[in-house]
Amino acid sequence: MGLPAWLLVLLDVSFLPLAALVMGRLVIRAKLWRNLMFVPVLLLLALANLAMHLGVTQGKLSLIREGGYLGVLLIAMLMVLLGGRVIPFFTSLKLGRPKVAPIAWLEALALGSAIGVVLLQLLVLFGVPVPAGLLALVMLVAAASNLVRLARWEGYRTLHEPLLWGLHISYAFVSVGLLMWALALMGAFRVELALHALAIGGIATMMLAMMSRVALGHTGRTIRTLPGIGVGLGLMFVGALLRSPVLAMFPQITHWTYNLSILFWCIAYLIFLFHYTLPLLSTRVDGKDG
Structure with missing residues (x-):
């Protein structure tokens, strides 16, 4: 006999708030105040998760859809935040070049517009009638500002290093996804195509x-690129192109794009598992903790 549905929902929905509680305590104890912002993000992800569960139990497709949208946009916002911290740093470290100095207004616009997209989607989830044009406009601002931000990080110098260009390409797909989402809100195509640009090209590739x-x-x-990892990242990139922009332009090849993007994703992550399963299940080779 299986567990009752309400218990499964409770167990699943409780995880992220508990994670937020633990993380908040650790951040406060270590006084790493800039990481405290992850606590409300985790709570909002929990809210998105709850909305999807309620949508299933109540038979409300809109709750499932808007909760899922909120979850993806929250993770995209985290990519904007964390990408701004680590991508230029990793790039400058590997290339032996000075880190590109941030432009204050551009940083504020890139992150602020990404937060704005999340807040507007949160209003949509709560049933507030947000004009599609307004959401599209904020998404366009976020897409453009983050693309300019990315261009300043000198990604063109990383073509010889997959672990770097993989980060640059995945960040670029945040802008691609938001641009496509804005176009979808204007009636160009289905929002799900933009969703996959963010999910495959952005989130999964950056992961x-x-x-x-x-x-x-x-x-x-x-830290080095292990054999095949560059191939895996390339497959994720191609899969994202097929599943979102290419499919938007050529909807008649839906069957092929679905199958190829799934296949490429599986191969890419199988390459990762091949190289990293044993190291991740073993103790550190240098004998340190962690």
């Missing part, structure tokens, strides 16, 4: 690039 880097450093190994 692969970042995990491939930090899994080496945090197991005491030299």
Whole structure:
């Protein structure tokens, strides 16, 4: 006999608030105040999760859809925040060049507009009638400002290093996804196409690039591109193109784009598992904790 549905919902929905509580305590104890912003983000992700559960139990498709949208946009916002911290730093460190100095107004516009998109989507989730034109405008501002921000990080110098260009490309897909979302709100195509630009090209590709880097450093190994990781990142990039912009332009090839993007995703992450499963299940090679 299975567990009752309400208990499964409770267990699932409770995880993120508990994670926020634990993280908040650790951040306060360490006085790393700039990381405190992750607490409300985790709580908003919990809200998005709850909305989707309520949508299922109440048979309300809109709650499922808008909750899912909020979750993806929240993670995209985190990419804007964290990407701004680590991508220019990793790039300058690897290339042996000075870190590009941020432009205050551009940083504020890039992050502020990304936060604005999330807040507007939160209003939509609560049933507030947000004009599609307003949401599209804020998304366009976020897309443009973050694209300019990315261009300043000298990604063109990283073509020889997959662990770097993977981060740059995935960040670029934040702008691609938001641009496509704005166009979708204007009736150009389905929002789901923009959603996949963010989810595959942005989130999943950045996850692969970042995990491939930090899994080496945090197991005491030299940070380098292992064989096939560049291929995996390239496959994620192609899969994202097929599943979003290409499909938007050529909807008649839907079947092929679905199958190829799924296949490319699976191959990319299988390459990661091949290289990293044993190191991640083993103690650090340098004998340190962590």
